[in-house]
Amino acid sequence: MADKVDFKVAHLKITDHLILGITQDKLKKGVEDFKYLNLRCKPMMSWQLVASAIMSGSVDAAFILAPTAMDLYHSGLKAKLVLFSHKSGSVLIKNKSANIETIDDFKGKVVLIPYQLSVHNMLLHKLCSESGIEPGAGKDVLLEVMAPGQMIEALQFDEEGEIAGFIVAEPIASQSVAMGYGEEFSLSKDIWPEHPCCVLMVRDEMLEKHPDAVHEFTESLVKSGKFIGKSPTTAARIGAEFLNQKPEVIKRVLTEPADRITTANLLPVLEDLGTIQDYMHDKMGIMQEKIDIEKFVNLQFAQAAKAT
Template sequence: MKKLKKLFICVLALSLVLGLTACGNKTPQGNNGKKTIKIAYLPITHSVPLFVESENSKSNKDQFKNVNIELVKFGTWPELMDALNTGKVDGASVLIQLAMKAKEQGIDLKAVALGHRDGTNIIVSKDINSAADLKGKTIAIPQKFSTMNILLYQALKNAGISYSDVKTVELQPAEMPSALAEKRVSGYIVAEPFASKSVVNGKGKILQTSADIWKNSICCGLILRNDFIKNNREAAQQFVDGYVKAGKEAETKNDKIQKIASKYMNVDKDVLDLSLKYTSYTDLKIEKNDYNVLIKYLTTMNLLKDPPKYNDFVETSLINKAEK
């Protein structure tokens, strides 16, 4: 009798454990069955569509029926890329050249959209009046593998001087305005809002915009891990649908958009106004011709030996469906 009682207790305990486990499987990640998408970002104006989509996902449950969006903030590009490459996040808004380099090294990433259009300016001290005046000067860039570096290369070439005629130094974007003010550099090129800070504080001026130098330049991209896309196609589509819509909303640059941007970036209103003025968030599809121009620059400047081909790296089906 005692043996039967012990057996009954064991069976009951096992049933309870299995029941609790089954309940847990019904709600993965504790989000009522929704897929949580982790997206890495830096607090820059180029990431505004992500900020808008994140806020929309909290208020519009009908649009985001199957996904939760979790934005993960990073302070530097290397930290962000480490998280993306190792699968700690599902995607990122990042300098597309860094993602291309990772792809070249065997990390299976896909570029699904642009982060923005334009919004990258060459900022210089007030005694600089042309790109030719930069000869012999020190110019700050955020990364060697960046559109900013390519834009500087092309601006100097257009002015008839060589890239080797200037000294480039890599600085954190937040450090660049103070470096210019303290005359440690004569100019810099970086993502907004760090360019506009020097204009608003009166320490610098815009020498050239990205639109002046390279029309349809490709800078930041929305990158997803390919394993995430393959295993979560519906969630990936819903995410890109919301992203395209958020880009169109961001383009209004109204009070709502400024309020959202300020929530994710510590920036003065005057600086944000100026940085938004130079940045566009529509037409975010990565076109093959523009991508091939980028590849040409990367190989000409010996930045990448074997950049990924458009069809191997750019995933267009998600944004094509989103735009319909």
């Protein structure tokens, strides 16, 4: 057998990427053993760093925001979307210092988003637009891009209540509640049920030269996703270590409610990706050109892994 390939994967320390943490834990404990790859997890501090890593080739794959993946593909990145990493899982948090009661109270204030080309931005736009509120520069609600890991501190030092809140992945949302700085305003699943958000994107070179490694990795991730749903308490303990969080925070994310975030059905849904692209291009105007979703997605590995 040929030597195992080093498979470098960029990710953030968020629950959206917990399937990676479960797979890493299985390898560490000897529950699984990869024949074709050595998994090298590369945690990053921001979405910009994740995007730069896969664009430059310093990693072979990335857990990345679906709209960002589309944009990188449009920009010429030779890579494909291989798997969804979760569904739902984000929260619009209101700042306890900002006296927010209704969506109208967001007017004139700042909402923090993790990245412009994110489903978070889309969901906030959808929620606001349905109430006749326009988010954006010079409009009703100002937007500021901030790395997820910095958002709680931003609320902590916002004594004047200028920040209405933020929309972000778990466990940052639940952590802000536990620390007393934020309160839940809306779960993302209640804005768009079972929406995609983060995806696994793999560079073409890896797909073409090492398909066995990609299959092995994808199959493990699919199993990890199903494990989280069946064993949330154990998954929370593993997740606490992977995400450097308290187990009770991760368990809350995985169980209250049970569909706050789901990982059992990770087969990419092309129609949902089309919905994201159409909304961000047609209604928000932040996607310059549309891509061919069918060429952007490689379903081969998810289907072989029996993803549903």
